[in-house]
Amino acid sequence: MVERIVEAARVVLVRDGYDSFTTNRVADEARVSPGSLYQYFPDKSALVTEVMDRWSAEISDRVAASLAGAGPVDVQNPGTVRSIADALLTALEVDAGLLRIVWEELPAVRHRAAQHALELRVRELLAVYLSASGVTAGDPAARAWVIVMAVENVAVRWVLDQPRITREALLDEFTALAGGYGPRG
Amino acid sequence: MVERIVEAARVVLVRDGYDSFTTNRVADEARVSPGSLYQYFPDKSALVTEVMDRWSAEISDRVAASLAGAGPVDVQNPGTVRSIADALLTALEVDAGLLRIVWEELPAVRHRAAQHALELRVRELLAVYLSASGVTAGDPAARAWVIVMAVENVAVRWVLDQPRITREALLDEFTALAGGYGPRG
Amino acid sequence: MVERIVEAARVVLVRDGYDSFTTNRVADEARVSPGSLYQYFPDKSALVTEVMDRWSAEISDRVAASLAGAGPVDVQNPGTVRSIADALLTALEVDAGLLRIVWEELPAVRHRAAQHALELRVRELLAVYLSASGVTAGDPAARAWVIVMAVENVAVRWVLDQPRITREALLDEFTALAGGYGPRG
Amino acid sequence: MVERIVEAARVVLVRDGYDSFTTNRVADEARVSPGSLYQYFPDKSALVTEVMDRWSAEISDRVAASLAGAGPVDVQNPGTVRSIADALLTALEVDAGLLRIVWEELPAVRHRAAQHALELRVRELLAVYLSASGVTAGDPAARAWVIVMAVENVAVRWVLDQPRITREALLDEFTALAGGYGPRG
DNA sequence: GATGAATGAGGTTTCATTCAT
DNA sequence: GATGAATGAAACCTCATTCAT
Missing domain, CATH: 1.10.357 (Tetracycline Repressor; domain 2)
Incomplete structure (x- = not known):
């Protein structure tokens, strides 16, 4: 699950750029609920950091x-x-x-x-x-x-x-x- | 007036950081109306560029x-x-x-x-x-x-x-x- | 929820007129957050259309x-x-x-x-x-x-x-x- | 002067549509200052009416x-x-x-x-x-x-x-x- | 009378985050 | 744990109108 999220984050970052790097879009890409992101990462920046x-x-x-x-x-x-x-x-x-x-x-x-x-x-x-x-x-x-x-x-x-x-x-x-x-x- | 705006923009940028660099805050700092910014700059990014x-x-x-x-x-x-x-x-x-x-x-x-x-x-x-x-x-x-x-x-x-x-x-x-x-x- | 929003939109439209038909007012009338409007309608005009x-x-x-x-x-x-x-x-x-x-x-x-x-x-x-x-x-x-x-x-x-x-x-x-x-x- | 303003208003209305019918644009088209509009018309709607x-x-x-x-x-x-x-x-x-x-x-x-x-x-x-x-x-x-x-x-x-x-x-x-x-x- | 710089209220929309289910 | 609907603060920008010159 963490894998899917991080990979999705990477894809969104590279494909759409940082301006379009929204938590919702990452959740979509990972086919995961936005809420689930916050079970593994405290906030959006932690995603980027990872x-x-x-x-x-x-x-x-x-x-x-x-x-x-x-x-x-x-x-x-x-x-x-x-x-x-x-x-x-x-x-x-x-x-x-x-x-x-x-x-x-x-x-x-x-x-x-x-x-x-x-x-x-x-x-x-x-x-x-x-x-x-x-x-x-x-x-x-x-x-x-x-x-x-x-x-x-x-x-x-x-x-x-x-x-x-x-x-x-x-x-x-x-x-x-x-x-x-x-x-x- | 342009001077005041640009200087205010610089101050806000340095003092508050880019995340807090909002058009309203620049206007406040310059003691100018938000609308006045747009008489001299097409948009926010033009301010930064200047x-x-x-x-x-x-x-x-x-x-x-x-x-x-x-x-x-x-x-x-x-x-x-x-x-x-x-x-x-x-x-x-x-x-x-x-x-x-x-x-x-x-x-x-x-x-x-x-x-x-x-x-x-x-x-x-x-x-x-x-x-x-x-x-x-x-x-x-x-x-x-x-x-x-x-x-x-x-x-x-x-x-x-x-x-x-x-x-x-x-x-x-x-x-x-x-x-x-x-x-x- | 969609019902509440659409009904609120109708009420605002009839009661206040189109000039006062703002997304915030519709949200108020529907006792809903402005953001919620945008979960069901792409923009203001879509509300009117509905x-x-x-x-x-x-x-x-x-x-x-x-x-x-x-x-x-x-x-x-x-x-x-x-x-x-x-x-x-x-x-x-x-x-x-x-x-x-x-x-x-x-x-x-x-x-x-x-x-x-x-x-x-x-x-x-x-x-x-x-x-x-x-x-x-x-x-x-x-x-x-x-x-x-x-x-x-x-x-x-x-x-x-x-x-x-x-x-x-x-x-x-x-x-x-x-x-x-x-x-x- | 009134003529120029009214004609400009008509041109803007037909050429740009009502959404783009702003007092500033009419003033531009008439090659007149925005302030001058208000010497002959009480407000924007009076222009349309005329x-x-x-x-x-x-x-x-x-x-x-x-x-x-x-x-x-x-x-x-x-x-x-x-x-x-x-x-x-x-x-x-x-x-x-x-x-x-x-x-x-x-x-x-x-x-x-x-x-x-x-x-x-x-x-x-x-x-x-x-x-x-x-x-x-x-x-x-x-x-x-x-x-x-x-x-x-x-x-x-x-x-x-x-x-x-x-x-x-x-x-x-x-x-x-x-x-x-x-x-x- | 003419100007036009200045105003400022307020509108639409986004999006990180939460919490009841 | 997972969900996803709901949130709401706040950002950028427009434009009718004014008033000192």
């Missing part, structure tokens, strides 16, 4: 899986950066429709707890990674924060706005961008 | 002014990057309250036309800048797009989320980030 | 019943015309208050679909009737149309304007009027 | 002129009835657009004072006419009233609804209808 949490977890898992399969991280190898970025793009593309709604239509940060959780997780991984690399200057935590924020927006907007940049070119840019942090000759 | 356009123009002008006062752009000089980023941060901090509303509560891309205009303007400047610098590899347009998107999010989130990163440290990170594009030793 | 449809059907039924009870129609008998006209007058008088609102205050033809339906029904009956009678000259359909339009207005205005004409005198006039179509000596 | 009065007077005059030109009225001559009806149809057709608005969209009887004036005028003429004819039975005033009401609706609806009845056939019907009042055999 949809976002699941989607966020999926992205997180996909990126993690991709990283795990790529072998040991090697900061000296530019290919590492590439594959991380590639994994992220792929994960975002899985449900670009939902990505657009979340990024462009959802109001209020309170719905973005999931997003922050994802950012936090990646950030922590990255901080460890940066510490392990040969980079000594600066604060790894700060650096991780900057990179995550930078990559996040670039990746999302590339998927949503579809600028005239090929995927390969974008990955090249990511590599170059990350290069600024690597040890100089 | 507030955003003004704010966006102000940011744009401030950054441009800062760049103009910084002397000729010299890509070899790390200080150049620093001052650009610094100007952007300062401009965003001028009205952090409005920045939060715009970034976190405003729904629908249609309100983001101003944002896109700003991005475009900066991007074009940057493309010229990158062409002029010693960087030869890659597509300058693509590179400009990536940098703008990266910096945008990092700067905005730094102002809004106030992470434990000093302004100086952030500027250091920007410099390092941009360094990836500079000629290597 | 009231008119019911009233129109009632008139139609009353006239038909009267005709049915009058025995076989005999065009040679002037009494037939009389009884038809009499039935119509009686039906219109049942709710003269509503008749006035419908005829004098309701805007837009779209609310008059019911009226047209009634006209059509009577017209078809009349065409058959005229064909069956001894009248040979002219087009029965055209004749039926003319008679219906003529009688409609005369009957309605007699009820509404209450001219100094007795009911008996009016029926005499109808008889004379219809006489023009009868076979001449 | 338009109707003029139109009604024009119809009245046209019919009268037509009758005057037709020579002495001769009830024995069926051609007389024909020419009267013909004159009315022609007069109504002159501004069918306005006729439609008046008949189908104008709410409230108060706007129909002009209509009643026209009816009265024709009725009085007709009463005299009927008295002069050989018809002795019944009340001439009542008879005139009935005929006016009958003809009014038939003529108007023929112009507006454009039923499949030729003008000649309609005039034949009018003649037959009036025939009921004439002396038999």
Whole structure:
């Protein structure tokens, strides 16, 4: 039942947009009574939150899986950066429709707890990674924060706005961008 | 009169948030009749758009002014990057309250036309800048797009989320980030 | 519930007139929430339409019943015309208050679909009737149309304007009027 | 100035319909300030009344002129009835657009004072006419009233609804209808 | 007289939420 | 637990009318 509701919520969100995301419409889509929604979710925003949490977890898992399969991280190898970025793009593309709604239509940060959780997780991984690399200057935590924020927006907007940049070119840019942090000759 | 309305709209937006941004409340704040709003704006969203356009123009002008006062752009000089980023941060901090509303509560891309205009303007400047610098590899347009998107999010989130990163440290990170594009030793 | 709403709508229409026929007032009269109106009617005009449809059907039924009870129609008998006209007058008088609102205050033809339906029904009956009678000259359909339009207005205005004409005198006039179509000596 | 306003009112009424007949729009059409309307008319309804009065007077005059030109009225001559009806149809057709608005969209009887004036005028003429004819039975005033009401609706609806009845056939019907009042055999 | 900016009451409609069954 | 009819606050917007200039 919860499944049906959450799935219906996702469908309505992607298909009709947030303006049309009404509890009644979700109930219709789920073939459930409006009252039933309130047996599992305290209010409308909890529904949105649940949809976002699941989607966020999926992205997180996909990126993690991709990283795990790529072998040991090697900061000296530019290919590492590439594959991380590639994994992220792929994960975002899985449900670009939902990505657009979340990024462009959802109001209020309170719905973005999931997003922050994802950012936090990646950030922590990255901080460890940066510490392990040969980079000594600066604060790894700060650096991780900057990179995550930078990559996040670039990746999302590339998927949503579809600028005239090929995927390969974008990955090249990511590599170059990350290069600024690597040890100089 | 238009001034009073727009200013009232800005106040309500920042003070009460977008959910409470109602035409009646704006009229109250402006000490004006609700009907008067509609003599100058076709509908509620036009009010929001106007507030955003003004704010966006102000940011744009401030950054441009800062760049103009910084002397000729010299890509070899790390200080150049620093001052650009610094100007952007300062401009965003001028009205952090409005920045939060715009970034976190405003729904629908249609309100983001101003944002896109700003991005475009900066991007074009940057493309010229990158062409002029010693960087030869890659597509300058693509590179400009990536940098703008990266910096945008990092700067905005730094102002809004106030992470434990000093302004100086952030500027250091920007410099390092941009360094990836500079000629290597 | 639908009954309560429709009845309240009728009461408001007759008592307060169309200008004061607001959804809130109907809801008040029905002791129902404004929102409840919209569970059964798509918009305000649908409410008016429903009231008119019911009233129109009632008139139609009353006239038909009267005709049915009058025995076989005999065009040679002037009494037939009389009884038809009499039935119509009686039906219109049942709710003269509503008749006035419908005829004098309701805007837009779209609310008059019911009226047209009634006209059509009577017209078809009349065409058959005229064909069956001894009248040979002219087009029965055209004749039926003319008679219906003529009688409609005369009957309605007699009820509404209450001219100094007795009911008996009016029926005499109808008889004379219809006489023009009868076979001449 | 009054001319411009009244003409503008007529144009707006016919072109846009009564729903869109707002004082502001009339002022726009007349290229006059809204405030100026209130120097010549007490309120919006007075504007409508003026338009109707003029139109009604024009119809009245046209019919009268037509009758005057037709020579002495001769009830024995069926051609007389024909020419009267013909004159009315022609007069109504002159501004069918306005006729439609008046008949189908104008709410409230108060706007129909002009209509009643026209009816009265024709009725009085007709009463005299009927008295002069050989018809002795019944009340001439009542008879005139009935005929006016009958003809009014038939003529108007023929112009507006454009039923499949030729003008000649309609005039034949009018003649037959009036025939009921004439002396038999 | 002419203007037109300003008014403000109030209308229609939506939709998150509740609660008796 | 499930229902779904009922709720009612409140939002956006219109437009006849006024009055200071």
